[in-house]
Amino acid sequence: MNLGTRKLLDRSFTALGIGSIVIMAMTLLIVLVPIVTNGLGALVFKGTIEHRKMLAAEFNRGDRAELERQTALADSSRKPVYAMMAAFEQELTGMDEPRRQQYQQQYAQVRSAIQTLLGPIPGDPLPALTRSQYGQTRWEKAEERLHEVLYEKKWDYSNPDAPAKEYSVSRAAGFEGTSLVKLFPYVEKNIDRMLMPEWTLYWGFITDSSVDAHIFGGIWPEIQGTLFLAIGAMLFAFPLGVVAAIYFTEYAREGFFTSVLRSANSTLAGVPSIVFGLFGLAFFINTLKVSESKSVLAGSLTLAIMILPTIIRAAEEAILSVPKTYKEASLSLGSTKWNTIVTVILPAALPGIITGGVISLGRAAGETAPIIFTAAVSVGSAIGLADVFSSPTPALSWNIYNLASEHEAASEIRHVQYGMVLSLVTIVLLLNLSAIVLRARISQKLKG
Amino acid sequence: MNPEATEAVRRADTMETAVRDIFLPPEREKITSGGKPHVVAKNFSIYYGEFEAVKKVNADILSKYVTAIIGPSGCGKSTFLRSINRMNDLIPNCSTTGSLMFDGADVYGKFTDEVLLRKKIGMVFQKPNPFPKSIFDNIAYGPRLHGVKDRKTLDEIVEKSLRKAALWDEVSNRLDKNALGLSGGQQQRLCVARTLAVEPEILLLDEPTSALDPKATAKIEDLIQELRGSYTIMIVTHNMQQASRVSDFTMFFYEGVLVEHAPTAQLFTRPKDRMTEDYITGRFS
Ligand SMILES: Nc1ncnc2c1ncn2[C@@H]1O[C@H](COP(=O)(O)OP(=O)(O)O)[C@@H](O)[C@H]1O
Numbered sequence A: 001m002n003l004g005t006r007k008l009l010d011r012s013f014t015a016l017g018i019g020s021i022v023i024m025a026m027t028l029l030i031v032l033v034p035i036v037t038n039g040l041g042a043l044v045f046k047g048t049i050e051h052r053k054m055l056a057a058e059f060n061r062g063d064r065a066e067l068e069r070q071t072a073l074a075d076s077s078r079k080p081v082y083a084m085m086a087a088f089e090q091e092l093t094g095m096d097e098p099r100r101q102q103y104q105q106q107y108a109q110v111r112s113a114i115q116t117l118l119g120p121i122p123g124d125p126l127p128a129l130t131r132s133q134y135g136q137t138r139w140e141k142a143e144e145r146l147h148e149v150l151y152e153k154k155w156d157y158s159n160p161d162a163p164a165k166e167y168s169v170s171r172a173a174g175f176e177g178t179s180l181v182k183l184f185p186y187v188e189k190n191i192d193r194m195l196m197p198e199w200t201l202y203w204g205f206i207t208d209s210s211v212d213a214h215i216f217g218g219i220w221p222e223i224q225g226t227l228f229l230a231i232g233a234m235l236f237a238f239p240l241g242v243v244a245a246i247y248f249t250e251y252a253r254e255g256f257f258t259s260v261l262r263s264a265n266s267t268l269a270g271v272p273s274i275v276f277g278l279f280g281l282a283f284f285i286n287t288l289k290v291s292e293s294k295s296v297l298a299g300s301l302t303l304a305i306m307i308l309p310t311i312i313r314a315a316e317e318a319i320l321s322v323p324k325t326y327k328e329a330s331l332s333l334g335s336t337k338w339n340t341i342v343t344v345i346l347p348a349a350l351p352g353i354i355t356g357g358v359i360s361l362g363r364a365a366g367e368t369a370p371i372i373f374t375a376a377v378s379v380g381s382a383i384g385l386a387d388v389f390s391s392p393t394p395a396l397s398w399n400i401y402n403l404a405s406e407h408e409a410a411s412e413i414r415h416v417q418y419g420m421v422l423s424l425v426t427i428v429l430l431l432n433l434s435a436i437v438l439r440a441r442i443s444q445k446l447k448g
Numbered sequence B: 001m002n003p004e005a006t007e008a009v010r011r012a013d014t015m016e017t018a019v020r021d022i023f024l025p026p027e028r029e030k031i032t033s034g035g036k037p038h039v040v041a042k043n044f045s046i047y048y049g050e051f052e053a054v055k056k057v058n059a060d061i062l063s064k065y066v067t068a069i070i071g072p073s074g075c076g077k078s079t080f081l082r083s084i085n086r087m088n089d090l091i092p093n094c095s096t097t098g099s100l101m102f103d104g105a106d107v108y109g110k111f112t113d114e115v116l117l118r119k120k121i122g123m124v125f126q127k128p129n130p131f132p133k134s135i136f137d138n139i140a141y142g143p144r145l146h147g148v149k150d151r152k153t154l155d156e157i158v159e160k161s162l163r164k165a166a167l168w169d170e171v172s173n174r175l176d177k178n179a180l181g182l183s184g185g186q187q188q189r190l191c192v193a194r195t196l197a198v199e200p201e202i203l204l205l206d207e208p209t210s211a212l213d214p215k216a217t218a219k220i221e222d223l224i225q226e227l228r229g230s231y232t233i234m235i236v237t238h239n240m241q242q243a244s245r246v247s248d249f250t251m252f253f254y255e256g257v258l259v260e261h262a263p264t265a266q267l268f269t270r271p272k273d274r275m276t277e278d279y280i281t282g283r284f285s
């Protein structure tokens, strides 16, 4: 090959390499940016007075005096709304039958929209569901609701060949000639004063339990559940994996039995996680009966089985990469094999073993399938440490799926879902980061 | 005592006579406390699988003297040396026939505790191999292993061993530093000190200076002279000057066969075997 072609090849390979790295970085950015921005929306947002009322009532948090002052202010600007509604209700009773029917239905819509926006209408009985006891707590949601107060959604079926089109009609026009017509401009103009949006940093999103199935409140039970499950899995899998790795590297004689064990281990590493989930249900819960039904214990055991092959592999590699000379030196000083493993080989292999462990920890934290049948429930409160043997727990991975697909108000609480995603990504990232730091520190210590 | 050992003692006695009367050069003092057969090989072969790497060796290694093992690369020097403290056990398909006795006990006997054996027969390897621990912990590793816990005793052992290895002055003020920060020569002397700390009877050195510069090599050679008379020393070397400088006896191996085993002064001046002569005069390799 002549010099020219070689240089050209070199260059094109460099370009290819740089190109693929750039694409990877871009993909990462494209994935991470929405996760971070949307996820942060659960923590930092424009909260309304309804949010502050909710915090005070449900979590006993916030400045009471200030809240009372603001509530008084808000109530005074809401008063005309309710007054106008009462006046119109009066007016309805005086109308003749056909007109009344025409307005009654429309008015019911307006009334319900106002209730969704501002909370229960004075004089009504307190709704049973917590979610109906407050108006809109987040400003961007309030703005959407305001639109529903002001406009009626209609569908245009005029063109039979095209899908129906959605369009809005001003409600004010529908009430032309009644006393209610003044309500719409008033609400539009005074929405700020009625809801008093303020920039809010809601740390409670991380430390609070959820209220009324994630409509309000935070995700602490999920975070705690994820940590319990991952750490629990580690407690089983890490010691077991390291012992197995020691066996494979130091004790196993090469032979049929060992090679069967080895290939079993490799196969296990490739089994889809849902299979582990079903296995966990069948084995730990139905057969061994480690718990009555789903529990953190059963979930941890299932996750442990799933991450075991990874831990074994990583530990094996770490042990094999310890220079043979350390072992020789130790044995030549009259050390027993076991002593050599404990005092020389394992310390030297520790960085690699720990890295494998923490990566597995991250994987255990993030997996959904193994815990669906064995540990996860969609809504629940944080469980105590003593309950891990018998109680199931909410967990981030499973609840992200649940909120996205099964929650009845999924579209209302996207921010919670994104908040969970961000928390999960952060937990996994932090775990990996700590692995890197730990590894570097131990290696540094070993190098001197 | 079994007949083989008795036979070895008999032969060793003549060897000692040879040393005393003829072949120990004037600058090498006779060692009055030594000269007993410490390691005795009888028809001793070592195999890697089917391959016989060391062939039917008969030899007596005399206590407290320095024995050098020379020979071309691949002739089985390391294999023989490592068989003495059973480091070859680490190699899965390595086996032996014949007998190898240490202090009259069979090294490869059924009931031999190889851990105890290695405590008595220390080894220093070709490449310095300190543990990635502090200098102190390196030296204290062996004693701790064998049950010494008291800090004061450990301090004493560490100092004594480092002094014996002529390293104390260089490292006494940084015992808590990682041993991997030392120079190659210092690391090797540290390895010697580490071995001495378990108070072995025999010191096996496998090309201990091949990874070192001339200055560090000289230090190790001086060290061997210091230790001569206190320990039975066996040193594998490919450097014939080194063999003649440091040893009292020399074993010449060729393709697994122990061709000649004689007092160094004799082997280098009046070799009995043509092959030995050719090798030491540089016609081989
Ligand atoms: N682990 C091993 N497995 C198989 N053969 C080996 C092994 N180690 C050494 N040998 C062979 O045994 C012979 C002697 O090796 P060795 O004792 O290392 O020689 P030396 O130390 O004299 O250079 C060589 O032919 C070498 O290839």
Ligand SMILES: [Mg+2]
Pocket: B077, B078, B079
């Ligand atoms: Mg060698």
